[in-house]
Amino acid sequence: MATLTERWLRPSRPRTHFPQYELGDASIVGMAQARTDTVARIYHKGHEQAWDGRTTLDELVAKHGGIHFPEDKKRAFGKVASVLLWGELAAWSISADLAVKLEDTPAKMAASSQVFDEARHFYVLRDYLWRAGIEVERLGGWSRRLLVELLETDNLLYKVVGMQLLVESTAVVMFRAIADAKIEPVLTELLYYFERDEARHVGLGVLTLPQVLEGLSDRDALALWWFQTRMQLEMIASGFIINPAFLELGIDPAAMNLQGFRYHNEILRRMKKVRPDRGTEQKSIKGLFKLSRAGQDRLQELFFPSKPPSMWQRTLLGAMAAVAERTDRWLAARAPA
Ligand SMILES: [Fe+2]
Ligand SMILES: [Fe+2]
Secondary structure, eight states, X not given: OXXXXXXXXXXXXXXXXXXXXXXXXXXXXXXXXXXXXHHHHXXXXXXXXXXXXXXXXXXXXXXXXXXXXXXXXXXHHHHHHHHHHHHHHXXXXXXXXXXXXXXXXXXXXXXXXXXXXXXXXXXXXXHHHHHHTOOOOOOOHHHHXXXXXXXXXXXXXXXXXXXXXXXXXXXXXXXXXXXXXXXXXXXXXXXXXXXXHHHHHHHHHHHHHHHHHHTOOHHHHHHHHHHHXXXXXXXXXXXXXXXXXXXXXXXXXXXXXHHHHHHHHHHHHHHHHHSGGGGGGOGGGTTOOOOOHXXXXXXXXXXXXXXXXXXXXXXXXXXXXXXXXHHHHHHHHTSOO
């Protein structure tokens, strides 16, 4: 029987493992585990916290006497919202794929509840944009590339690391920043619901990954590290494209980036805590992209200088932005019409 890690790296076909009869064993331990499993609790929490998107949106619109989106911010929000909306669509398909392919029942349950959440996020956000009179824009080249990679990979470890740890955590940070900017009251209140759901989706990664990462060979760990690093670079590139829109909305991309680093640290801390018996060896986060506090501070200062940047730094940032824009357009031009 392949190990858990091997099953995540190279999922088998149902013909080799379906059905897993041991799931029906009525052992005392199995029954107790099924009732108390922390991963399965994500599914139950999903039920408890489920909200009806139609009534929630209707009630918020009624409460605030309609949606009055500032005209001068519609265009910028349309750019940000396109990443969020198409990101929700990707998350919907990716979680559905995980629900099909994960064999472990608690993780399968958690992914299944995520499918409902993402479907709701997609239709509610789209409905909001339609009602607010904001045009739904096309996705930028780098953002699309990143999401397509996650949609297409058959490797469940890459899918969960990319989706649950990177995309979901970025979504949490973005939703919070947009809500804090108080651009439009209905949106501000609506995003609270999104954020609470996305935090649960991060939880699926935090709780399931440690056991899988522990079984990684050094070679597979390096491959994972490279996959994640590439995703981070793609995110940096798409950041160059979208950050001007955030600035127009009165949202500081520097503060958001810092928030992202802090959240990333918290995620790693929680993953280490999931299996505290392994002490400082930290096998539970093997292969993950890690950056020391000092490294994070240096990157933060490079991309978002707190003091007026030096000549070389201005040149470097300008060149990176130009490359990001050009390659983004190049990639977008190759996307299907
Ligand atoms: Fe979502
Ligand atoms: Fe999500």
